Amino acid sequence: MFSETPPLQPIKPGYHVNILDDGQLGTLKEATLEILEQTGVHCPSEKALGIYAEHGAKVDLTSQIVRMTPEFVLEAMSHAPRTYTMGARSATHDLKLDGTALYCATDGCGVETIDFKTRQRRNSVKDDIADMARVADYLSSIGFYWPIVSAQDYPTVAPLHELDAAFNNTVKHVQTETVMGEKPGRYAVEMARVVAGSDVIMRQRPPLSLLVCCIAPLAQDKDGIESALAFAAAGLPVGFMSMANTGSTAPATIAGTLVVGDAEIVSAMVLIQLACPGAPVFHSLMPGIMQPHTGAYLATAWEGTLLYAVGAELAHNWGVPTLAGVFATDAQVPGWQSGGDAASSLLLTALVGAETGSGLGLLESCTLLYPEEILLDSDIYHRVRIEVSGLDTSPEALALEVIKEVGPRGHFLRQKHTRTHMRKLRFSDLTCQPSAGGGYRDPVEVAREKVSWILEKHHPQPLETAQQTELAHILSAAEKEIDQCR
Amino acid sequence: MPSERQPLEPIRTNYKLQFVSDEQLDQLQNATLEILENTGVRFPSEKALKILSDHGARVDHATQVVKFPRDLVMKAMSTVPRLFHMAARLPEYDLALQPGVTYFTNDGCGVETIDFETRQRRPSCKADVARMALISDYLSSISFCWPMVSAQDYKATAPLHEMDACWNNTVKHVQSETIMGEIPARYAVEMATVLAGSREALRKRPNFSLVVCTIAPLVQDKDGIEGALILAEAGVPVGFLAMPTLGTTAPATLAGALAMGDAEIISATVLMQLQSPGCPVFHSLMQAWADPRSGAYVSYPLDSRCRYAPVEMAHNWGMPALGACFGTDAHAAGTWQSAAEVALDSFLAGLTGAEIITGMGLCETYTLLYPEQLIMDSDLYHRARYQLMNLDVSPETLALDTIHAVGPAGHFLAQKHTRTHMRTSLVRAITHQVDENNQYRDPQEVARETVAWILKNHQPEPIEKARQVEVTRILAAADKELN
Numbered sequence: 001m002f003s004e005t006p007p008l009q010p011i012k013p014g015y016h017v018n019i020l021d022d023g024q025l026g027t028l029k030e031a032t033l034e035i036l037e038q039t040g041v042h043c044p045s046e047k048a049l050g051i052y053a054e055h056g057a058k059v060d061l062t063s064q065i066v067r068m069t070p071e072f073v074l075e076a077m078s079h080a081p082r083t084y085t086m087g088a089r090s091a092t093h094d095l096k097l098d099g100t101a102l103y104c105a106t107d108g109c110g111v112e113t114i115d116f117k118t119r120q121r122r123n124s125v126k127d128d129i130a131d132m133a134r135v136a137d138y139l140s141s142i143g144f145y146w147p148i149v150s151a152q153d154y155p156t157v158a159p160l161h162e163l164d165a166a167f168n169n170t171v172k173h174v175q176t177e178t179v180m181g182e183k184p185g186r187y188a189v190e191m192a193r194v195v196a197g198s199d200v201i202m203r204q205r206p207p208l209s210l211l212v213c214c215i216a217p218l219a220q221d222k223d224g225i226e227s228a229l230a231f232a233a234a235g236l237p238v239g240f241m242s243m244a245n246t247g248s249t250a251p252a253t254i255a256g257t258l259v260v261g262d263a264e265i266v267s268a269m270v271l272i273q274l275a276c277p278g279a280p281v282f283h284s285l286m287p288g289i290m291q292p293h294t295g296a297y298l299a300t301a302w303e304g305t306l307l308y309a310v311g312a313e314l315a316h317n318w319g320v321p322t323l324a325g326v327f328a329t330d331a332q333v334p335g336w337q338s339g340g341d342a343a344s345s346l347l348l349t350a351l352v353g354a355e356t357g358s359g360l361g362l363l364e365s366c367t368l369l370y371p372e373e374i375l376l377d378s379d380i381y382h383r384v385r386i387e388v389s390g391l392d393t394s395p396e397a398l399a400l401e402v403i404k405e406v407g408p409r410g411h412f413l414r415q416k417h418t419r420t421h422m423r424k425l426r427f428s429d430l431t432c433q434p435s436a437g438g439g440y441r442d443p444v445e446v447a448r449e450k451v452s453w454i455l456e457k458h459h460p461q462p463l464e465t466a467q468q469t470e471l472a473h474i475l476s477a478a479e480k481e482i483d484q485c486r
Numbered sequence: 487m488p489s490e491r492q493p494l495e496p497i498r499t500n501y502k503l504q505f506v507s508d509e510q511l512d513q514l515q516n517a518t519l520e521i522l523e524n525t526g527v528r529f530p531s532e533k534a535l536k537i538l539s540d541h542g543a544r545v546d547h548a549t550q551v552v553k554f555p556r557d558l559v560m561k562a563m564s565t566v567p568r569l570f571h572m573a574a575r576l577p578e579y580d581l582a583l584q585p586g587v588t589y590f591t592n593d594g595c596g597v598e599t600i601d602f603e604t605r606q607r608r609p610s611c612k613a614d615v616a617r618m619a620l621i622s623d624y625l626s627s628i629s630f631c632w633p634m635v636s637a638q639d640y641k642a643t644a645p646l647h648e649m650d651a652c653w654n655n656t657v658k659h660v661q662s663e664t665i666m667g668e669i670p671a672r673y674a675v676e677m678a679t680v681l682a683g684s685r686e687a688l689r690k691r692p693n694f695s696l697v698v699c700t701i702a703p704l705v706q707d708k709d710g711i712e713g714a715l716i717l718a719e720a721g722v723p724v725g726f727l728a729m730p731t732l733g734t735t736a737p738a739t740l741a742g743a744l745a746m747g748d749a750e751i752i753s754a755t756v757l758m759q760l761q762s763p764g765c766p767v768f769h770s771l772m773q774a775w776a777d778p779r780s781g782a783y784v785s786y787p788l789d790s791r792c793r794y795a796p797v798e799m800a801h802n803w804g805m806p807a808l809g810a811c812f813g814t815d816a817h818a819a820g821t822w823q824s825a826a827e828v829a830l831d832s833f834l835a836g837l838t839g840a841e842i843i844t845g846m847g848l849c850e851t852y853t854l855l856y857p858e859q860l861i862m863d864s865d866l867y868h869r870a871r872y873q874l875m876n877l878d879v880s881p882e883t884l885a886l887d888t889i890h891a892v893g894p895a896g897h898f899l900a901q902k903h904t905r906t907h908m909r910t911s912l913v914r915a916i917t918h919q920v921d922e923n924n925q926y927r928d929p930q931e932v933a934r935e936t937v938a939w940i941l942k943n944h945q946p947e948p949i950e951k952a953r954q955v956e957v958t959r960i961l962a963a964a965d966k967e968l969n
Contacts (some may be wrong), residue, residue: 014536015503017837024879042894218894250906251898254877256885289912294924298734298912306873330917330926336862337917337929339822343829346867351503380826387830390743391792393510397761398517399742408551408704414735421738422778429813431823434779440815443823452766464592 002461005171008093009140010101011381013388017351019310025317028255030145033070034264035218040067041267042219045226048271049464055274058377067271076270079277080320082092083228084346086144086206086237086356089171090461094205097282097321097355103143104326104381106136106374107359108177109162110149113369116455124149124369126161127429129161132361133169133456140382142374144173146359157478160187164210164471167195171460175358177211177241183485185210185230186328192236193465194470209239211284212324214264216249224270232272234280238267240280241321245297247290254307258352261285263316267319282356284323285311288365298343299328299365309348316353326357327377330365334444338363342380350388369411375447379430386426488947491657492626494579497867500937502835506795513554514795517554521704525895526553527753528705531712533668534757540758552921554756561647562756568804569841570766572630572723573691574655576680576947580691581629583806588865592860593812594621594632595648599855603943605969610635610855612644617823617941618847618860621880623656624944627864630659632845633812635855642968643961648672650961653681653704654954657946660694662924663727671696671713673964675720680956681949691719697725697808699769700750702735711754718758718765725768726754727810731783733776733900740773742791748770748799755805768842769800770808785813785851793831794838801839809840812863816849819856820930824849825866832870834878865884872913883907904962 020028041047044064053059055076058067086095095103113124116131129147136142147162154161159178166174177189188208196202204217210231212224228238242261244250262285269281287307288297308325315322326346331337349357359366360381362376401416412418429450430443462468495624506514527597528551529535532640535552539545541562544553572581572842581589599610602617618634633648640647645664652660665674674694682688696717714724730736748771755767773796775784784821811831816824837842845852846867847860888903894937898904912918916929949957 015505017503019501020877020879023788024877027879027884027963028644031886034886035889036683038732039890039893066540070843114604215895217889217892217896217898246906246911247904248899250895251885251888252904252911253883253885253900254911255879256903257884257891289919290908291914291920292908292912293920296924298918304536305869309873310877330543330933333928335822336820336825339826340829340866341917343826344833344866344873347830347833348873376822376826379788383786383826383830384789386789386791387793387834389791390741391506391510391795393506393513395740397736397739397741398513398519399739399746400520402737403521403703403742403746404525406703407703410703411734412703413734415737418733418738422733422776425732425738425775426787427775427777427784428788430788430828432777437679439817442821443826468577 003458004142005090005093005137005460008103008143010103010143011385011388012101012352013350014390015388016347016353020313020354026312028314029317031259032266033073035259035263036068036073036267037070038067039218040065040306041264041383043225045222048225050222051275052273068183070323071377073266073270075320076273077266079271079273081278082319084237084280085205086173086209087207088173089207091205092478095173099269099353099355102130102354104141104355104360105144105146105175105356105358106142106148107327107366108146108148110362110367110369112367114371117372123152125153126151126165128369129162129165132164133370134458134460135181135451135454137170137460138454139374139378140249141378143408144175145170146177148361150178155339156483157184157475159184160191160475160478163188163191164475166285167191167471168463168468169460171217173207175209175211180229181212182226183482184478185227187474189234189236191232191471194467194474206236207328208236210236212238212240214240214242214268215417216242216244216264216423217260220262220268224272227276228268228272231318232276237280237282238272239284241284241286242321244287245290246287247292248295250287253425257287257307258285258310258314261287281468282320282323283315284320285314286325286482299330305345308351312349312352313372321355324354324357327360328366329363331363333363334370334376338373339376339380342377346381346384349484350384371451372444372447375430375450376444376448377429385457421475467469489943489945491624491946494629495626495871496590496629497587497832497836497874498586499836500586500876501837501874502839505792505838506798506800511798512800513697514741514745514748515802518748521558521745521749522554522559522753523556524553525704526551527750528941531708532704533715534711537757537761552738552753554753559752562759563803565759565763566755566767566805567764569806570693570723572659572695573693574657574659575653575693577949579658581659585839588836588840588843589629590627590843591630591632591661591845592618592628592634594634594851596635596848596855598683598853599635600857602857611637611639612637612647612651614855615648616655617778618857619652619655619945620946621860621937621940623658623946624940625740625864627846627867630661631656631659632663633703634847636664638722643964644704645670646677646961646964647775649674649677649955654913654949655946661697662694663697665696666709666713668712668716669968671716673960676715677957677960678722680953685720695723695725697727700726700728700754702728702730702750703746704750704753710827711757714758715761718762721765723768724758725770726751727770728770729772729774731774731776733778741946743773744771744799747773752803767805769803769805770795771799772810784816794834796842797840806841809835809843811835811843812846813852814849815851819849819859821861826861829866832867833874836870836874856931857937858930859914861936862930866928868915
């Protein structure tokens with residue numbers, strides 16, 4: 001027996017906001033094109049350089065710097081699809097990236113966790129990914145799963161073990177942020193093929209996608225880019241994320257940071273389109289701001305959070321979907337800061353029409369897992385989700401007859417209309433839980449209990465036994481091969 | 487010597503969102519007109535009933551319920567000014583209500599406080615009002631000042647003492663939420679006149695305003711409405727605040743609660759316009775929800791969609807709006823709930839284009855003051871303010887020459903452009919203050935220290951001595967007459 005995975009509740013905004021006007025978007029695009037043409041991007045992969053050169057980019061093989069003309073970039077980008085589907089193990093949980101809904105993922109790939117039982121801080125392991133995959137599977141706020149922490153008990157091929165833990169514990173789409181290098185990339189594709197069941201389904205409804213980080217300023221990672229090429233060849237969506245840091249790896253201005261980040265992302269998307277025209281790609285701009293006293297990375301400076309929503313607009317201006325930054329926090333424990341940070345990033349991202357966002361559940365600038373944080377973030381997610389839907393002004397909702405019946409100085413408690421609609425009001429199941437002595441319980445404590453409840457009760461539909469065995473074989477082959485290469 | 491004060495930093499934005507469609511706004515306005523015409527509103531004030539009846543409203547003197555023909559409402563509402571001035575003691579802090587600018591205030595009127603020194607919970611007093619006015623005076627996020635708690639050490643004249651405490655500790659506009667009744671209102675006008683210099687000066691640059699609560703469903707408060715009439719006559723802005731609770735004092739559907747609350751506000755506005763055509767009035771509707779299990783008042787259910795629909799309804803009537811932010815139900819400052827519930831508010835209020843907004847700094851649903859919460863709410867406010875600002879996309883901020891100079895795989899630390907802009911590119915919030923080991927400090931602790939620093943170091947420009955003496959004399963007379 002397994003438990004049903006509740007239907008997804010993506011954010012479907014009834015409203016739209018434009019942050020940048022067309023003139024500003026045009027200026028930013030021209031700036032990116034100028035950087036790509038004159039400054040270029042460092043790409044330390046022979047394979048990638050070969051593809052760029054073959055198609056007519058200006059490649060300096062000594063410095064490994066690629067420069068490309070605006071026409072070259074625009075031609076390549078014209079093949080990138082604006083909408084596509086990210087598949088899930090269960091078809092009802094597929095994500096249709098068509099601009100009508102925002103799907104959010106968990107955060108990833110943290111390195112430490114507060115242990116579920118002992119509440120002690122420790123390094124993360126594969127079991128944590130499996131447990132949190134079940135929690136993510138249960139929550140309607142989670143559209144797809146990022147392996148939320150790192151499988152540090154499997155040092156050789158941790159990223160593939162993270163996928164194994166994810167595929168075995170959620171029916172939702174899985175997006176990896178750690179599969180790096182051509183070989184691991186090929187093994188990951190094999191695993192996705194097993195989960196999909198066939199090549200055709202894998203292309204139509206890819207159950208796996210990849211997010212690769214660029215290196216700021218203006219460089220690509222060899223292993224990242226080669227893994228992306230392997231994914232793209234198999235029809236799996238790949239995205240590129242710039243984490244340019246205002247003041248250290250990017251100019252100390254927001255517009256300058258946007259340009260550096262955008263140029264990195266676009267140069268990689270161009271490569272994928274050259275290699276596999278029409279391959280699904282996405283754009284992800286998640287810059288940080290440098291703490292000027294310490295040089296530290298800040299995820300949530302007052303003005304920095306705007307970059308996430310603006311990143312989505314840049315993506316759309318290139319004609320591709322986005323993975324936007326949501327819920328990042330520099331807080332060290334679940335509390336005032338994490339709550340404020342979460343609410344401050346999601347609303348504008350939803351209103352500009354982002355298709356996907358990551359992610360819920362981590363603290364300390366995306367490195368530390370507090371299991372209950374995902375429930376707290378989820379509560380804020382639903383507040384925003386409902387806030388951006390519309391108002392009902394039907395005669396039943398206006399209730400004029402009832403108001404007339406009650407009249408001045410009356411009350412509405414005895415009205416049938418009240419009984420009917422009172423049941424439909426939605427209160428938070430974290431902040432409005434009555435406590436035994438009157439008043440409400442501490443929402444953080446309620447969240448903790450809910451995590452325990454989900455872990456005990458929710459067991460999503462497993463992979464078929466044959467699929468499980470096949471994944472295990474692939475893992476063991478990967479371990480052997482990659483270990484030998486070391 | 488008075489100390490430096492940060493200039494006002496209201497939310498200024500070019501982005502605008504309309505949450506309720508034009509058609510829905512008309513439906514809501516029609517519903518209000520229908521309620522006013524067919525159900526009516528109770529005005530338990532002979533003075534108000536007479537004005538209304540003189541102008542053609544249908545008054546039932548036995549029940550004190552007034553029904554308003556549509557034409558009467560529309561005619562009276564046609565004289566309400568869409569925008570007006572809320573003046574301050576120092577003219578540079580005057581608020582010219584205008585589209586695209588949202589001015590925030592602190593919250594009021596709490597009844598308990600966590601003591602500044604002992605950290606014990608206790609009933610509030612006049613000294614608390616004074617201290618919080620001083621902090622509000624310093625903060626750039628606070629554009630005008632509500633007496634934040636109640637001066638419970640001054641019985642019936644508490645509202646006047648709250649005004650006195652504010653005027654003496656801030657140069658900003660003061661808005662009372664507690665002046666009730668004709669006599670206290672006359673004293674308040676007298677105090678304000680002394681500060682303004684003359685009746686005419688007060689009318690031209692009103693240094694205070696009043697918000698009066700209506701009683702749901704569909705009732706006005708005698709003292710509230712009679713106080714408001716006095717202020718309206720003097721040209722002091724007045725606003726009416728409806729607080730319908732879905733399920734108990736209002737229908738359990740949002741549209742019904744909004745229409746009913748709107749009817750309360752509009753009926754009072756009509757009264758003001760009939761007495762003093764063209765007097766400045768603002769609209770304020772703060773809906774709440776009843777917990778079906780206990781009847782408890784809940785400000786933030788999970789579904790609070792269109793929280794700022796009332797702002798759009800006010801604009802549809804041609805009036806400015808006082809919106810509500812930061813009314814967390816959390817029991818303590820610094821908790822997850824105290825941020826999670828309210829952090830969206832400033833974004834939504836700014837996007838809707840509310841002219842004035844209350845209020846930062848209280849928890850337990852507007853009743854309990856944690857002094858540091860004002861600093862923490864202010865921090866959340868600034869996030870929204872920065873995000874709703876226009877982005878600067880110019881050759882200087884695009885920095886293409888600098889990017890080219892650094893090139894792939896370099897760094898920007900040695901660039902002059904970085905040195906120039908780094909100083910302004912990161913405005914450090916209370917969340918990013920470091921200790922001597924370069925570790926981030928607890929933001930609540932930083933906020934508490936900020937409170938202490940302001941109280942110790944900030945000295946607003948005092949009121950001129952002669953005027954201060956005169957105000958004190960008026961207060962003493964009020965104490966004698968009313969207590």
